[in-house]
Amino acid sequence: MIHIKQTNFFKVSSTRIREGQSENINKSNCYTYLIYVATGGGYIVKDGQQLSIVEGKSYIITKECMIMSTSANLLTVYTISWEKDWNDLAFLQSIPLADQQSSKLVPLWDEALRIQKKDISFTEICKLQSVIWSILSFLTDHTEVDGIEETKKIIRNHLSNPYSITKLADKAKMNPASFTRAFKKRVGMSPKEYLIEERIKSAKLLMLQTKGITTKDVSMKVGIQDEFYFSRLFKQKVGVPPSVFMKRSKERIAVVSQIFLQDHLLSLGIQPVAAPSYPTIYPSSNGLPSYLEKQLEGTVLLNAENMFQPEEILNTQPDHIIKTPLHNGEIQSVILSHQQRVRNISLKTQWNEYLREIASLLGQENKVDRIEKEIATLELKVRDEICPFTRKGKWAVIWIRGNEIRLYGWRDHACLDLIYQKLGFEAHPDIPTVGYQIVTVKELVDLNADKLLILWSHEKDVSRVVKIKEWKMIRAVENRQVYYPNSFEWDPWGPIGRKNMLINFASSLQNSKLMS
Structure with a gap:
């Protein structure tokens, strides 16, 4: 008799993650995962470190990690997992995996998922493993794009005396024309443009972190012999000449x-x-x-x-x-x-209290009124824009976290002050005045808010809470007045963050109804 479970080594899955959201992988730490990025991009975060992930590449994961999307389109990820103590594929951890276009691999991934959903039989397991081995054969068959990451490192490490395109192409085992096309497709810019970008980054670091350095010294260290050409290039890319940029950190x-x-x-x-x-x-x-x-x-x-x-x-x-x-x-x-x-x-409790004190410490008081006026003008514009949207109903703001729900007050917090005081949201009378309270879903039902705004919350935490039976009894949920904007970067404690939040606020809010 065939023992089916012992014959089925693999599990295939797929997930789609929207921008700013994340997904945990390998929570038990008992499996090895091969992750293939079909569309989009983002980061793998594990042990406090982050690894950039890009479309067409594959990654081996042996510990619990978090995959985060930074793509305006969905980040689509396929995975194959197997028990960690199965050593037949241990070699995958020590070799570079080949880049492969999604048009070539996605049909295979989808076929594997389709077979896996069927009733388990020995025949179906054979078919499934055949498809999986085909996927693995593609990912261990190195293509012309595999050398791009290595050439990026070479460029970064040789700014003062960079490799020629011909030598970089040789390193990638490609001819110069093919290498340039592949590099631009992978990185989004040509090797020459990438070299310039890295030189500018290095120049900024030198200017800020090296006391007394001159423009000529910086130019030479980043591999540009002509100081005047470097100055023109820097101004073109940064918007100001090196001399002005260095003044930004004159007082360190x-x-x-x-x-x-x-x-x-x-x-x-x-x-x-x-x-x-x-x-x-x-x-x-x-x-x-x-x-x-x-x-x-x-x-x-x-x-x-x-x-x-x-x-x-x-x-x-x-x-x-x-x-x-x-x-x-x-x-x-x-x-x-x-x-x-x-x-x-x-x-402080107000964003501009920090601005005024820092400006006073540094003798920059003359700039404060202009900054405050610019922000106030933008606040009024946004308030008028969303007035039809906010004038009816009483609001509550919550943050759904891994193990708690925070119900926020209506003042003495830069973000809540902005929402309630500056933008005209009407606070529910029973929310806290300041700070926040830890509440249950049942307590949100009792609060009876007309409208609910969910901030800073991960999708997995929101999904968990909306499955709680009492959630559908919340008045705002019944009336479809729950809003869940992408607010991870809403940090209005400083002028730049406040301006960024305001510029995106109206469109983000009005397109963020949570249908649950």
């Missing part, structure tokens, strides 16, 4: 905070030499909201999810350290030994 400032105070500094025309980041919250943009990523090229990013390392801060040679109280109350002894450099800022 490090930010030691769990708040993005670099937002305020940038709005004042100052780029910090060090600033906080959250790599697991914003894995696709170097630990920053995407609207800050480009503006902070060259800044040393400090991991605010862990305890700050004083030597990492002081290595940037700051003239001043702007510091807020940290959540765990730690006092950094090394920073205290440089107390004359530390500018302590208390926690």
